[in-house]
Amino acid sequence: MNTDAFTAHESNVCRYGRSFPAVFTRALGATIWEEAGNPYIDFVVGSGALNYGHNNPDIIAPAIEYMVGENILLSLDMYTVAKREFIEVFVDSILKPRGLSYKIQFPGPTGTNANEAALALARKHTGRSSVMAFTNAFHGMSLGSLAVSGSASTRELGGVARHDVIRVPYDGYPSKAFDSASYIDFVLGDPGSGIEKPAAIILETIQAEGGLNTASAAWLTEIQRICRKHGVVMIVDDIQAGAGRTGDFFSFEFADIDPDIVCLSKSLSGSGSPFSIVLIRPDLDIWNPGEHSGTFRGNNFAFVSAGAMCKLWSDTQFTAGVERTAAKLQRHLDRLVVKFPKCIEQKRGRGLMAGLKCRSQAIVGRVHDVAFENGLLIESSGPNRDVIKVLPPITITDDELDHGIAILDHALEEQANGD
Numbered sequence: 001m002n003t004d005a006f007t008a009h010e011s012n013v014c015r016y017g018r019s020f021p022a023v024f025t026r027a028l029g030a031t032i033w034e035e036a037g038n039p040y041i042d043f044v045v046g047s048g049a050l051n052y053g054h055n056n057p058d059i060i061a062p063a064i065e066y067m068v069g070e071n072i073l074l075s076l077d078m079y080t081v082a083k084r085e086f087i088e089v090f091v092d093s094i095l096k097p098r099g100l101s102y103k104i105q106f107p108g109p110t111g112t113n114a115n116e117a118a119l120a121l122a123r124k125h126t127g128r129s130s131v132m133a134f135t136n137a138f139h140g141m142s143l144g145s146l147a148v149s150g151s152a153s154t155r156e157l158g159g160v161a162r163h164d165v166i167r168v169p170y171d172g173y174p175s176k177a178f179d180s181a182s183y184i185d186f187v188l189g190d191p192g193s194g195i196e197k198p199a200a201i202i203l204e205t206i207q208a209e210g211g212l213n214t215a216s217a218a219w220l221t222e223i224q225r226i227c228r229k230h231g232v233v234m235i236v237d238d239i240q241a242g243a244g245r246t247g248d249f250f251s252f253e254f255a256d257i258d259p260d261i262v263c264l265s266k267s268l269s270g271s272g273s274p275f276s277i278v279l280i281r282p283d284l285d286i287w288n289p290g291e292h293s294g295t296f297r298g299n300n301f302a303f304v305s306a307g308a309m310c311k312l313w314s315d316t317q318f319t320a321g322v323e324r325t326a327a328k329l330q331r332h333l334d335r336l337v338v339k340f341p342k343c344i345e346q347k348r349g350r351g352l353m354a355g356l357k358c359r360s361q362a363i364v365g366r367v368h369d370v371a372f373e374n375g376l377l378i379e380s381s382g383p384n385r386d387v388i389k390v391l392p393p394i395t396i397t398d399d400e401l402d403h404g405i406a407i408l409d410h411a412l413e414e415q416a417n418g419d
């Protein structure tokens with residue numbers, strides 16, 4: 001294995017390269033191969049950016065065809081045919097069937113670009129500066145996004161002041177006994193609380209990096225009610241949980257809410273190409289032309305692949321398949337929880353955004369290493385890195401899913417017998 005170029009020249013900041021010591025070269029569906037030809041089942045999928053698997057032919061084929069012609073690749077926010085077609089299919093296949101009527105902002109291509117735009121718009125709309133954000137949240141690595149993130153190490157990164165954030169407890173924090181929604185409602189209404197009214201409340205319906213903590217439908221409905229009551233903009237950061245990960249296109253559909261602003265990125269292009277959008281309740285769309293910008297707002301390759309991804313959601317065979325795969329994954333994890341009580345504390349997450357809370361970080365570290373030796377990529381999350389993230393492609397075949405879970409089962413077995 002030749003890693004000289006990386007060890008000699010790449011910054012110390014590289015993480016996944018160290019935790020998966022292999023040089024990868026090819027991938028299809030849920031499988032990724034290193035250069036000597038050894039396959040790995042991929043339960044990391046670009047941290048949720050490859051929900052449709054690697055090189056999904058339904059998504060990649062039209063994008064490749066687009067690349068071969070002399071078609072527009074970069075267009076800032078000019079009108080292009082590819083962008084028009086993306087908007088049409090996104091409206092017809094995703095928004096309309098769900099009764100949603102958002103305006104679409106195209107910011108820069110990363111998740112944090114979308115969150116920054118959403119926060120800026122909420123601040124502009126309300127004229128207020130502070131934002132409410134939750135314990136264990138993760139919203140990205142640019143200053144506004146890391147200010148609203150929960151993790152101490154993430155927040156310290158900016159090295160500058162992170163004002164204007166009010167930290168509040170997420171659903172179930174610090175324990176199920178605490179009713180965080182009632183607390184938020186109370187402090188927003190109480191002139192003695194010392195908490196100023198925020199521009200927005202920003203939240204994830206499942207905190208992926210925070211340890212796969214899930215918000216209940218009742219809690220989300222209550223947060224929406226509280227936002228409306230107090231005139232606060234509700235922003236759902238659906239960057240990792242959206243675009244199909246939970247089994248629905250949006251992660252909040254199960255709660256039947258319609259947030260004021262929704263941020264999407266990661267799997268939105270369907271292809272792994274960078275792409276993000278901000279969905280805005282029409283009356284909040286108070287941007288002036290050009291007021292917010294970004295060079296890479298017009299990634300036309302991503303428009304084409306994202307359009308192909310959206311079309312899949314009009315195909316009932318596709319949606320039924322995702323639902324079936326999610327149920328199958330949940331059954332597998334329920335079985336592992338029962339089989340390995342010495343290693344696993346509980347199942348976490350929802351749909352195909354799943355995880356296993358383990359009894360220690362050390363267990364997770366060893367399971368990760370043994371799984372890798374046997375051909376499975378997994379990663380950890382949570383403030384104590386003691387949660388195994390299980391994020392197979394939502395399009396994974398039954399055989400690949402069974403095979404990946406068998407490797408995970410074996411790695412857990414070794415820990416259960418070892419200690």
Ligand SMILES: *Cc1c(COP(=O)(O)O)cnc(C)c1O
Pocket residue numbers: 047109110111112113115138139140141204208209237238239240241265266
């Ligand atoms: C990954 C992620 C982000 C940041 O996206 P980038 O593309 O890395 O900037 C923001 N929020 C959530 C929930 C994420 O998972």
